[in-house]
Amino acid sequence: MVFRDTPWPEGTPSWVDVMVPDVSRAVAFYRALLGWRFEDQGEEYGHYQIATVEGRSAAALGPKPPDLADVPSTWTTYLAVTDVDKSAAKITEAGGTLLIPPGDVGESGRMALAADPAGAVFGLWQAKENPGLQIANVPGTLVWNECMTSDFEGGKAFYGEVFGYRLEDMSGDGFSYVTLNVGDRPVGGLGALPADAPESAVSHWATYFGVADTDAxxxxxxxxxxxxxxxxxDSPYGRMAQVADDQGARFTVISVET
Known part of the structure; x- marks a missing residue:
């Protein structure tokens, strides 16, 4: 179990959220599956729903803007930064794209949304009053984040340049994968999309939530x-399965100790 009440180190996945057509339906789904309780942030923030586990922030759900109605719902990974404006500049210098420029979220923090050169979308979070995740690595919370990319070598160069990760090679027979390390600690991963992936597969950041029993x-x-x-x-890290909620947002469930 990890508790956190201060900003996460630079480059660490520090928040995840998903925008869906029907927030009430999503609240019901994730409450039943992961045991989340929800705190409605009010009309000012579009009734953004912060999910909590043991009274601590674990993730969030929000309404999908009308202009994105035809875009599939996806979980977004936010990487912690100390200066979102400087990080945004690094992203564009390294060949990435800003989708939403840096902006304040009240007194909670400052955020931006970007895509790497291969098109994988991720967020930036500069914590102020809100560090982001306050609990992780237990059932019902975030356990892992990884970018699966169509350009493995380009991805290594991009994320290494922007976030200063130390890359640790975990590649094996038929797959290419590195962990993204902050100091000596792996905080995420970067892998090549499988050669047999369907043509519809695109570069993306994937979200893993812990559960007590994957089959259940x-x-x-x-x-x-x-x-x-x-x-x-089964995997060396726990029994796992890729799923999607009832509005199509994909994520992975993986068994962790209670």
Missing amino acids: AVAKVRELGGTLFGEPH
């Missing part, structure tokens, strides 16, 4: 109207 979580996803992509399987 998959059964619950199906019961709630979600989707399973491949049967649950």
Whole structure:
């Protein structure tokens, strides 16, 4: 279990959220699946819903803007930065694109939304009063984030240049993967999309949520109207499965100790 009440180190995934067509439906889905409670941030923030575990911030749901109605719902990973404006400049200098320029979110912090050169979308979060995640690595919370990319070498260069990660090679037979390390601690991953990935597969950041029992979580996803992509399987890091909620937002569930 990880508790946090101060800003996360530079480059660490420090927040995740998803924009959906029907927020009430999403609240019901994730409450039933992950046990989240919700704090409505009010009309000023579009009734953005902060999910909590043990009274601590774990993720959030928000309404999808009308101009994005045709864009698939996806979980967005936000990387902690100490100066969002400087980080945004680094992104464009390294060949990335700013989708939403830096801006304040009240007194909570300052954020921006960007895409790397291969098109994977991610956010930046400069904490002020809100550090972002206040709990992680237990059932119902964020466990891991990774960028799966169509340009593995380009991705390594981009994220290394922008965030200063130390890259640790974990590649094996038939796959290419590095961990993104802040100091000696891996905070995320970067992997090449599989050679047999469908043409529709695009570069993206993936979100992993911890559960106590992956098979039970998959059964619950199906019961709630979600989707399973491949049967649950064991890994060195826990039993896992890729799923989507009942509005199409994909994520991975992985078993962690309670």
